[in-house]
Amino acid sequence: MKVHEYQAKKFFASYGLPVDRNIICRTPDEAVAAYKQLGVEKAVVKAQVHTGGRGKAGGVKLGSSEAEIRQHAEAILGMNIKGFIVDRVLVSEAVDIASEYYMSILVDRKSKCPMLMLSRAGGMDIEQVAKETPEKIEKIVIDPVVGMNDYLAREAAFKLFDNMAQVKQAVPVFKNIYKLFTEKDASLAEINPLVLLKDGTLKAIDAKMTFDDNALFRHPDVAELFEPTEEERKEREAKDKGFSYVNLGGSIGCMVNGAGLAMATMDMIKLYGGEPANFLDIGGSSNPEKIVEAMKLLLSDKHVKVVLINIFGGITRCDDVANGLLEAFKVIETDIPIVIRLTGTNEAEGRAILEGTHFTVGTSMADAGHKAVELSKKL
Amino acid sequence: MSILINKNTKLIVQGITGRDGSFHASKMKEYGTNVVGGTSPGKAGQEVSGIPVFNTVKDAVAATGANTSIIFVPAPFAKDAMLEAIDGGIKLVICITEGVPTLDAVAAQRYARIKGVSVIGPNCPGLISPDESMAGIMPTNIFKKGHTGVISRSGTLTYEVVYNLTQAGLGQSTAVGVGGDPVVGLYFEELLRMFQDDPETDSIALIGEIGGDAEERAAKFIKEHVTKPVAVFISGQQAPPGKQMGHAGAIISSGSGSASEKIAAFEAVGVPVARETREIPELLKKQLNR
Numbered sequence: 001m002k003v004h005e006y007q008a009k010k011f012f013a014s015y016g017l018p019v020d021r022n023i024i025c026r027t028p029d030e031a032v033a034a035y036k037q038l039g040v041e042k043a044v045v046k047a048q049v050h051t052g053g054r055g056k057a058g059g060v061k062l063g064s065s066e067a068e069i070r071q072h073a074e075a076i077l078g079m080n081i082k083g084f085i086v087d088r089v090l091v092s093e094a095v096d097i098a099s100e101y102y103m104s105i106l107v108d109r110k111s112k113c114p115m116l117m118l119s120r121a122g123g124m125d126i127e128q129v130a131k132e133t134p135e136k137i138e139k140i141v142i143d144p145v146v147g148m149n150d151y152l153a154r155e156a157a158f159k160l161f162d163n164m165a166q167v168k169q170a171v172p173v174f175k176n177i178y179k180l181f182t183e184k185d186a187s188l189a190e191i192n193p194l195v196l197l198k199d200g201t202l203k204a205i206d207a208k209m210t211f212d213d214n215a216l217f218r219h220p221d222v223a224e225l226f227e228p229t230e231e232e233r234k235e236r237e238a239k240d241k242g243f244s245y246v247n248l249g250g251s252i253g254c255m256v257n258g259a260g261l262a263m264a265t266m267d268m269i270k271l272y273g274g275e276p277a278n279f280l281d282i283g284g285s286s287n288p289e290k291i292v293e294a295m296k297l298l299l300s301d302k303h304v305k306v307v308l309i310n311i312f313g314g315i316t317r318c319d320d321v322a323n324g325l326l327e328a329f330k331v332i333e334t335d336i337p338i339v340i341r342l343t344g345t346n347e348a349e350g351r352a353i354l355e356g357t358h359f360t361v362g363t364s365m366a367d368a369g370h371k372a373v374e375l376s377k378k379l
Numbered sequence: 380m381s382i383l384i385n386k387n388t389k390l391i392v393q394g395i396t397g398r399d400g401s402f403h404a405s406k407m408k409e410y411g412t413n414v415v416g417g418t419s420p421g422k423a424g425q426e427v428s429g430i431p432v433f434n435t436v437k438d439a440v441a442a443t444g445a446n447t448s449i450i451f452v453p454a455p456f457a458k459d460a461m462l463e464a465i466d467g468g469i470k471l472v473i474c475i476t477e478g479v480p481t482l483d484a485v486a487a488q489r490y491a492r493i494k495g496v497s498v499i500g501p502n503c504p505g506l507i508s509p510d511e512s513m514a515g516i517m518p519t520n521i522f523k524k525g526h527t528g529v530i531s532r533s534g535t536l537t538y539e540v541v542y543n544l545t546q547a548g549l550g551q552s553t554a555v556g557v558g559g560d561p562v563v564g565l566y567f568e569e570l571l572r573m574f575q576d577d578p579e580t581d582s583i584a585l586i587g588e589i590g591g592d593a594e595e596r597a598a599k600f601i602k603e604h605v606t607k608p609v610a611v612f613i614s615g616q617q618a619p620p621g622k623q624m625g626h627a628g629a630i631i632s633s634g635s636g637s638a639s640e641k642i643a644a645f646e647a648v649g650v651p652v653a654r655e656t657r658e659i660p661e662l663l664k665k666q667l668n669r
Contacts, residue, residue, distance in 0.1 A: 107481050107482070107485060107561060107562060109561050109562060109591045109592075109593065109628070110592075110593075110596070112484075112485055112488045112489070112562045113485060113489065114482075114485065143489070144482075144485050144486055144489050145489055145490075145493070182482060185480055185481070185482055187481060212480055212481045212482070213623075214454065214478045214479060214480045214481065215480035215481070215482070215483075217454075217455060218455070218480075244623070244624070244625035246618075246619070246622045246623075246624060248617065248619065256535075257535055258533060258534050258535025258536065258625075259533060259559055259588075259624055259625025259626045259629060260531070260532060260533020260534065260535060260536030260537075260559070260586070260588055260614050260625075260626070260629075261533065261535035261536045261538075261539055261614075262624070262625060263533075263536075263588060263589070263614035263615040263617070263618060263624055263625075263629070264536055264539065264612070264614040264655070264656055266617045266618075267614060267615070267616045267617050267638075267655070268655050269617075270616070270617050271654060271655060276617060279618070279622075279624055279625070281624075281625035312518075312535045312538045312539055312542070313518055343521075343538075343542060344518045344521070344538060345518045345520075364657075365539060365656070365657070366655065366657055
């Protein structure tokens with residue numbers, strides 16, 4: 001789950017990390033008031049959106065008068081950045097930067113540990129740095145048993161700074177951000193750039209955090225910051241029902257049990273010349289109500305012309321699925337053709353239940369896939 | 380032979396009195412798995428499908444000599460269950476539970492490494508050595524004893540591939556679902572090594588998906604260490620970047636982890652990649668000259 005820069009900065013500040021002074025604003029008037037309150041000559045107005053590249057899109061502007069701040073806030077509020085409409089700007093003090101650094105913590109799949117990533121090439125697009133000059137990125141794996149002790153934080157600090165006064169300042173930054181990362185179950189905590197000011201102090205002038213969806217149950221303070229897009233709202237609604245859903249825009253709606261099989265199903269449709277409408281994993285456990293909900297979800301997408309149901313029974317029992325389908329179609333009226341493939345636990349019972357109904361039954365995944373693609377082309 | 384589990388496996392089920400735990404405990408026992416016990420705090424002395432229930436893993440191990448444990452407890456308690464198994468003398472821990480916080484998995488995997496314990500999962504379907512033992516939630520009727528090792532990041536896709544293998548006359552030595560989370564236990568490299576060393580395994584099917592770079596590392600490992608025929612399938616070619624495709628670990632992020640990069644990595648080392656799952660048996664047979 002993503003949060004905005006200003007929300008990440010609040011977490012940073014509450015863990016003792018040095019952040020710039022900033023005020024969140026929803027209107028140009030608020031932005032001007034914030035500028036006055038900060039009492040600085042130069043301030044930065046920054047769009048708060050759940051996407052990167054806001055600087056390039058014109059969503060970050062420096063101003064040095066009330067009029068300029070107002071003008072920038074007016075320009076940025078309402079701006080469309082990669083499909084996100086800006087409804088908040090962060091007004092923060094502009095600082096005198098001597099040099100910029102990059103740091104982040106994430107979970108490294110390979111070492112199965114948190115990992116600190118550091119670079120003296122701060123302020124840049126770190127993915128580009130990683131691709132073009134990977135030697136400029138230092139990685140330190142953090143053993144969760146030991147955590148971020150002084151020695152490790154020092155080791156990290158020496159990767160970025162040569163001056164001992166700066167190293168001393170950086171040590172608590174690394175220790176505190178690690179504490180924040182682990183205590184709040186983050187999946188990413190990034191400062192880009194971490195800046196060294198001309199007066200010799202360190203400050204985080206940008207902040208990015210994402211959080212582990214699986215751990216939100218124990219962090220209500222994080223969970224309440226969830227701001228779904230329309231698409232995410234649909235995905236979340238699906239998740240609350242035990243589904244994983246991603247819209248893909250095609251015409252063949254897919255209902256599959258298991259994420260891997262669901263991905264393979266949409267790949268197969270494409271391979272056979274069709275267009276998958278979605279990824280939908282209805283999950284492991286089986287109950288007829290779930291099928292009803294899944295059908296409703298699929299049919300709410302008006303692009304769907306054919307539905308392909310691909311069930312391989314593990315925990316999911318095929319007779320439950322068949323009963324669920326029949327029940328679903330008592331509730332939902334639709335002319336959309338349904339192609340179904342059932343294999344696995346209780347498959348004979350499942351197929352027997354569906355015999356003589358209007359469903360098209362595929363004998364294999366490939367057979368059902370071909371049938372669904374053919375139907376989608378006829379309609 | 381097989382890898383990780385066989386006739387000598389003594390399995391306990393953590394969370395045996397729950398809905399999923401009790402259902403699958405009886406299914407595993409039915410299949411012939413030596414399920415020697417289960418745990419559920421406060422329910423010692425009860426039985427589930429004739430399987431004795433204990434309060435703690437240590438009690439269960441002391442009474443039964445269990446060496447393997449399978450976990451069915453809800454996600455908030457999965458870390459504790461893994462730690463209990465690792466601390467209780469279990470040598471192979473299988474965590475079926477989905478939705479476990481990543482840092483909980485990190486802690487459990489680290490403790491397992493300290494104690495020399497192997498973990499499979501979380502968020503996995505378990506594993507099976509056909510006709511010997513099944514520790515998981517797999518539909519056993521599709522498996523057939525044989526010589527192909529199966530490694531997969533996905534549950535139902537494992538079944539799909541195994542179904543195709545069995546129909547094509549290729550039985551399995553062991554099939555392992557490693558789990559769909561970003562941080563899980565045994566993975567491609569460890570399992571490829573085990574299958575390479577297992578005299579009963581003559582070929583390997585590897586099923587990967589988008590997210591992370593484990594497939595790329597597996598391709599490198601195969602080139603350097605695996606002489607047995609391998610066939611690969613990668614799911615998620617149509618997945619849009621930045622979207623989590625069901626599995627917490629299945630996400631293309633910052634331009635890496637895409638299916639096409641993974642497919643290219645295998646093809647670069649001469650490992651054939653199936654365009655759809657049903658091609659896998661043929662790709663293996665060609666290399667086996669059958």
